[in-house]
Amino acid sequence: MTAQEMPEQAAPPRSRGPRDTRGKLIRAAEQLFAARGIDGVSLSEIKRAAGQRNAMALQYHFGDRAGLLRAILDKHLPAVDARREVLLQQYEDSGTADLRSLAAALVLPAAAKLADPDGGREFLQIVAELLNRPEPLVEVVVTKGSSIFAWRRLVEPLLAIESTTVLHTRFTTMRFCHAELAARAAARPRRDDRLFTSRLVDLVTALLATPVSEQTARLLHERGPKGQTRQQASAR
Structure with missing residues (x-):
């Protein structure tokens, strides 16, 4: 043969x-x-x-543990960033200052992970814990090419100056958003997350839009800028 x-x-x-x-x-x-x-x-x-x-x-x-956590973030964040970049580009193309659209750009890309069977729901719970630690174990925000940088830049002109320079409203909003998503992810899966997601966008919009009260402004003036963690500084 x-x-x-x-x-x-x-x-x-x-x-x-x-x-x-x-x-x-x-x-x-x-x-x-x-x-x-x-x-x-x-x-x-x-x-x-x-x-x-x-x-x-x-x-x-x-x-080590931090390296393992980075690998989990590297598995999921590219998809979140890609979705957010599309929404932010649509926002810029519209030429309209719309805080709810920017709130949606924060919420919707991460909320899509509720439907990801390959660890998406677990990822949301892990990110929420990382964002709410007193000191960062792994940088969630400061990642190369993160869409959060563009989101922060676009939100800034729509907020009171104290919200971005002292009160860290954007970071507080991120923590709240991910805490709510984590709670949803930890519960039993639902057939439809659209109502939950839409209401979360409403709440994030309201949190970003909350004005600085006269009392808060007075206390800020009396006390002056205070210290902050590295993660808060990077997410302002």
Whole structure:
């Protein structure tokens, strides 16, 4: 039998070991972090939940807990950023100053993760916890190319100057938005999230639009600027 006459044999499938291991570790971490909190799970538990016997598998792929969290963010944030960039471009193209449109640009891209079966709901719970920590474990806001930078820039002219320079209203709004999304994500899945999402956009709009009262302005004048965490400074 000549070489030309020999039947072709299917090439053996390429090993996807390292990539498969990495994906399993990320998925296990998403589930455990969402269920028990970022600090409530050991790296050994994540390794066991992912079915990995190699004691150094997690350290090899991610280095430490912060590296694992960055990998979870890297898995989900590109899709969120892409959706937000489209909405922000539509806002700029409209040429109209509309705070609710900007509120929607904050809420809707993240809310889409409620329907993502590959860890989307867990991601929302993890991000909410990261944003509400006293000190940042992983930078959620300051990521290269993040659409949040453009969102902050477009929102700023529509807010009172105290809201952006001292009161950190944009960061407070982000924390509120993600806390509400996390609560929704932790509950049983609903058939339709549109009413919840629309109302969340309403509330975010109201929070951004809240004026600085005379009493608050007076207290600010009396006390002067106070210190802030790095994450608050980056998200103002």
